[in-house]
Amino acid sequence: QVQLVESGGGLVQAGGSLRLSCAASGRTFSSVGMGWFRQAPGKERAFVSAITWNAGNTYYADSVKDRFTISRDNAKNMVYLQMNSLKPEDTAVYYCAAARRAIGGRYVRDYDYWGQGTQVTVSS
Numbered sequence: 001q002v003q004l005v006e007s008g009g010g011l012v013q014a015g016g017s018l019r020l021s022c023a024a025s026g027r028t029f030s031s032v033g034m035g036w037f038r039q040a041p042g043k044e045r046a047f048v049s050a051i052t053w054n055a056g057n058t059y060y061a062d063s064v065k066d067r068f069t070i071s072r073d074n075a076k077n078m079v080y081l082q083m084n085s086l087k088p089e090d091t092a093v094y095y096c097a098a099a100r101r102a103i104g105g106r107y108v109r110d111y112d113y114w115g116q117g118t119q120v121t122v123s124s
Contacts, residue, residue: 033103034096
């Protein structure tokens, strides 16, 4: 069992930056893949980024590549999403997710545990 709590969302102007944090509880955290997803109003939850259990590999949606960076600190049970050069289309609720395996994926079905989400709003 893994419990997840996101923080760090807020209101930022276009071109600005935010750093999202995800605090995880549970003994299995350091052995599972983690991901970030987002959901805008009226849209389905969409993949943003993922990281393997040992941070050996990271994955990004094309829309955020070169602007967002995912990282994790297994000693602190934390996952981060650094978001730079934010655009109004990045506005969404951002969710942290934990897989059951060492590597997550790009789909909602690849993850079994979810946080409550944190709102990110980017003004133009």
